[in-house]
Amino acid sequence: MTDTGFVLDFLARLAENNNKEWMDAHRSDYQEARKHFKALLALVLDGLKERDESLLNVRPEDCMFRINRDVRFSPDKTPYKTWMSAAIAEGGRHAPWAHYYFHLQPGNESLVAGGMYLPPPDQLRKIRQEVDYNAAELKKIVDKPDFQKIFGPIQGEKLQRPPKGYPADHPNLELLKLKSFLAMRTYKDEEVRSPYYPETLLEAFTTAQPFVEYLNVAVS
Secondary structure, eight states, X not given: OOOHHHHHHHHHHHHHSOSHHHHHHTHHHHHHHHHHHHHHHHHHHHHHHTTOGGGTTOOHHHHBOOSBXXXXXXXXXXXXXXXXXXXXXXXXXXXXXXXXXXXEOTTTOEEEEEEESSOOHHXXXXXXXXXXXXXXXXXXXXXXXXXXXXXXXXXXXXXXSOOTTSOTTOTTHHHHTBSOEEEEEEEOHHHHHSTTHHHHHHHHHHHHHHHHHHHHHHHO
8 A cells, every 4th residue: 555645744854954964853754655555666567567467576675776865976965765656667777778767856846757758869869760760650649649648748858959960951950950859748746746646656557558658669
């Protein structure tokens, strides 16, 4: 059983008290929130495993990110993230594949996404090559009504000019200019607190699955 409301409440308190002393005094609350987040992740991962055999050996702990921030090169020295997050892929959160990503964050900032965020140059080149050769398949996936209802258009940073090797009048130039390829949306706190949120999350990931698979085929 997962209590997403408990997770949001803890994170809201953490955002107001983002320091080690407070965290140390509320370590048991953090562990409880982490337990509920992990339970949500396990439910979603089990549902995805029924649809994606590449995930059969993936465990929840392979996908969860730490709550500690890396502050070495940041002017913001607050020690903790104010969200809990996970990225699901064959090989876990750091694997070089498209991921199913989600995080819980109060303030109507809970995020669900599928795809690749700023892939390295060699992978980006392969994705653009796939778009050049087979944009029709990508458009078929992302133009489906259920995909559009949940995610809308593909999101991601874009180049200002055509990527090297592609003409300015390429019929799929806007797709080729993308530097990230993401199906992404946020959910309101009231939606996340619903007992049906695990099903909502799994529905979003199931809808994104053909898009994730398209990217993984491109980079493999």
